[in-house]
Amino acid sequence: MSYLEVNDLKVHFPIKGGVFGRTVGHIKAVDGVSFSLEKGKTYGLVGESGSGKTTTGRAIIGLNNITSGKVMFDGKEITNMRRAKSDARKNIQMIFQDPYSSLNPKKRVVDIVSEPLRNFENLTRKEERKRVQELLELVGLSPESILKYPHEFSGGQRQRIGIARAIALKPKLIIADEPVSALDVSVQAQVLNFMKEIQKELDLTYLFISHDLGVIKHMCDEIGIMYKGRYVEEGTAEDIFNDPQHIYTKRLVAAIPDIDPNKREEKRKFREEVKVEYDQSYNDYFDEEGLAYKLQPVSDTHLVALPEKG
Amino acid sequence: MAEKLLDIKNLTTSFRIKDDYHAAVDNLSLTVNKNEVLAIVGESGCGKSALAFSIMGLHTRAKIEGDILYKGNNIAKMSPSELNKVRGNDLGMIFQDPLTSLNPLMEVGEQIGETLYLHNKNMSKNARREKVLDLLNKVGIPRAEHVINQFPHELSGGMRQRVMIAMAIANKPELLIADEPTTALDVTIQSQILDLINKLKDEMDSGIVLITHDLGVVAEMADRVAVMYAGQIVEVADVKTLFESPLHPYTRSLLNSVPNANTEQDELHVIQGIVPSLQNLPREGCRFGARIPWIDESAHEKHPELKEVAPGHQVRCTCYKHFSFPDESKEEQHVLS
Numbered sequence: 001m002s003y004l005e006v007n008d009l010k011v012h013f014p015i016k017g018g019v020f021g022r023t024v025g026h027i028k029a030v031d032g033v034s035f036s037l038e039k040g041k042t043y044g045l046v047g048e049s050g051s052g053k054t055t056t057g058r059a060i061i062g063l064n065n066i067t068s069g070k071v072m073f074d075g076k077e078i079t080n081m082r083r084a085k086s087d088a089r090k091n092i093q094m095i096f097q098d099p100y101s102s103l104n105p106k107k108r109v110v111d112i113v114s115e116p117l118r119n120f121e122n123l124t125r126k127e128e129r130k131r132v133q134e135l136l137e138l139v140g141l142s143p144e145s146i147l148k149y150p151h152e153f154s155g156g157q158r159q160r161i162g163i164a165r166a167i168a169l170k171p172k173l174i175i176a177d178e179p180v181s182a183l184d185v186s187v188q189a190q191v192l193n194f195m196k197e198i199q200k201e202l203d204l205t206y207l208f209i210s211h212d213l214g215v216i217k218h219m220c221d222e223i224g225i226m227y228k229g230r231y232v233e234e235g236t237a238e239d240i241f242n243d244p245q246h247i248y249t250k251r252l253v254a255a256i257p258d259i260d261p262n263k264r265e266e267k268r269k270f271r272e273e274v275k276v277e278y279d280q281s282y283n284d285y286f287d288e289e290g291l292a293y294k295l296q297p298v299s300d301t302h303l304v305a306l307p308e309k310g
Numbered sequence: 311m312a313e314k315l316l317d318i319k320n321l322t323t324s325f326r327i328k329d330d331y332h333a334a335v336d337n338l339s340l341t342v343n344k345n346e347v348l349a350i351v352g353e354s355g356c357g358k359s360a361l362a363f364s365i366m367g368l369h370t371r372a373k374i375e376g377d378i379l380y381k382g383n384n385i386a387k388m389s390p391s392e393l394n395k396v397r398g399n400d401l402g403m404i405f406q407d408p409l410t411s412l413n414p415l416m417e418v419g420e421q422i423g424e425t426l427y428l429h430n431k432n433m434s435k436n437a438r439r440e441k442v443l444d445l446l447n448k449v450g451i452p453r454a455e456h457v458i459n460q461f462p463h464e465l466s467g468g469m470r471q472r473v474m475i476a477m478a479i480a481n482k483p484e485l486l487i488a489d490e491p492t493t494a495l496d497v498t499i500q501s502q503i504l505d506l507i508n509k510l511k512d513e514m515d516s517g518i519v520l521i522t523h524d525l526g527v528v529a530e531m532a533d534r535v536a537v538m539y540a541g542q543i544v545e546v547a548d549v550k551t552l553f554e555s556p557l558h559p560y561t562r563s564l565l566n567s568v569p570n571a572n573t574e575q576d577e578l579h580v581i582q583g584i585v586p587s588l589q590n591l592p593r594e595g596c597r598f599g600a601r602i603p604w605i606d607e608s609a610h611e612k613h614p615e616l617k618e619v620a621p622g623h624q625v626r627c628t629c630y631k632h633f634s635f636p637d638e639s640k641e642e643q644h645v646l647s
Contacts, residue, residue, distance in 0.1 A: 048496035048497075048498065048499075049466070049467065049496060050466070154584045154585075155354075156584075157584075184353040184354050184523055185353070185523060185524075185525070185564060185567050185568050186353060186563070186564065186567045186580065186581040187353075188567070188569075188578075189567035189568075189569070189578035189579060189580050189581075190580045192569065192578055193577055193578055193580060196577075211496050211497070212497075213497060214526070214568070214569045215569050217569070218569035218578070219569075251498060252497060252498060254501075255497040255498045255500065255501040256497055256526070257497075257500075257501075257524070257526030257527050257529060257530045258526065258529060258530065259525060259526055259529045259553065259565075259568065260529060260553065261529045261530075261532075261549045261550050261553050262550065264529070264530060267530070271501060
């Protein structure tokens with residue numbers, strides 16, 4: 001049985017309009033997404049901005065209301081969990097995108113990192129401080145930084161504070177929403193290496209949300225590609241990068257800049273070919289509303305949203 | 311011999327912090343030729359945007375020393391009114407953040423039209439509208455007739471960025487400075503915008519300064535690359551040389567820290583320490599030395615200068631000759647023992 005199972009998840013936001021602010025329609029941010037995650041693995045959720053990948057992550061942890069569908073975690077249903085002190089809240093934590101805005105600038109590090117501890121565990125001041133110091137040590141920050149404020153840290157260090165906060169309650173699943181997008185490459189490397197390290201150490205499962213395919217390939221075992229709230233393709237990293245089947249995925253993979261300047265011309269030609277194919281077969285791969293079809297298996301691990309009729 | 315478009319000589323841009331001036335761009339010399347993409351690479355805080363703003367004369371409070379020769383005219387010494395004639399006309403700039411760089415109270419069409427109007431006051435209103443539509447189409451904005459009357463907040467990030475580009479290329483600049491033009495964008499839009507910049511280069515024979523920290527973009531776009539660290543250029547080379555045989559430790563570290571979709575690596579290289587802040591920049595010796603502490607101090611020069619090691623390939627400091635990554639040297643020792 002899989003560790004986290006998301007079944008036909010839908011998150012629709014109402015559009016209010018008219019004089020009385022009635023609901024005049026819905027934005028289907030997530031429209032029927034299903035996937036499952038194995039324990040100790042990293043699952044990558046990819047898509048361009050507005051594809052619904054962040055909303056999916058937020059819905060799982062309970063920050064967005066789920067319209068319909070089911071989320072199962074470790075055998076228990078956690079759809080729209082309301083109770084703040086539930087176990088699932090403790091076991092699933094989130095790392096946010098922007099380390100500059102996700103830490104309260106008026107709080108000291110000790111208060112930021114200990115907030116989850118204060119919510120779930122009754123610790124004395126002394127114990128709490130000790131725990132925070134252990135956590136900071138784990139993420140590679142000096143124990144003296146406990147009394148500093150977020151602005152005194154660099155981007156990478158701030159993201160580590162965010163990670164320390166996320167792992168404070170020894171969670172089992174971490175939803176990482178673009179954890180390195182706001183960082184420079186060298187700092188990015190630091191955070192990615194570190195995330196891999198603690199994954200082994202703490203036996204963590206990651207749901208890794210990103211639009212950077214290089215980072216996704218480096219981190220993930222399985223990948224799902226989203227477009228306009230739906231899945232267009234799902235498979236192992238190998239399936240997606242070496243054998244993309246859906247035209248959208250093909251285009252996405254073709255657009256990744258190649259680090260070898262010698263392949264520039266080759267890449268440009270390839271990209272043009274894919275673009276032509278994309279324009280020609282767009283109507284075949286998407287329905288009248290421009291949405292993807294249902295996923296169909298092409299191999300044991302590889303699912304593609306192929307058109308229903310031939 | 312390629313024609314020089316921009317020739318920067320000993321440029322120092324300093325900012326005042328508590329009574330003292332600190333150089334963000336430190337004695338930097340650089341040339342950009344016609345029909346060439348020069349990429350400037352470095353981490354945030356290395357001074358690459360400060361350099362771009364200096365070229366455009368956009369620093370109002372900074373102390374700027376040295377010469378910035380654009381076709382022989384010194385931009386650094388121009389009066390504001392002279393500068394206004396060149397800026398937006400011969401020199402175009404694409405800014406990093408389209409949301410804060412566009413006027414939120416002005417329709418998109420009006421903003422682009424303003425650039426046209428300021429440099430050609432004889433153009434009729436209709437002709438201007440036509441031209442704006444043409445520009446919007448050129449940068450690949452769908453339904454241009456509709457978008458022309460929209461405000462920036464009604465557009466998505468990628469669209470806003472395209473509006474910025476339309477503005478920057480409105481007067482067919484001969485020198486285009488693109489400061490992280492695709493950093494906030496998705497890969498598919500990124501590749502479209504890079505194509506667009508390339509097209510501009512070929513059509514107008516322009517020189518392009520591409521500022522970025524994305525090495526993939528550099529590999530795709532650049533003809534030559536300048537790597538900046540702490541306000542100085544540490545290595546300049548043509549793009550192939552830089553990716554195939556980089557010399558400076560900083561360049562090599564950067565290249566090793568990129569997770570790449572086309573190659574396999576288990577662990578990424580991490581550069582030790584952090585980029586020093588402006589006040590704490592080491593002003594003497596090799597500025598990168600502090601971040602490669604396992605390299606003996608004697609490997610560095612006292613006053614490192616950019617030196618030519620091969621035609622067109624310049625490197626600062628001698629430490630590159632003695633540099634290896636810590637795990638590399640361990641392996642070597644292993645072999646030796």
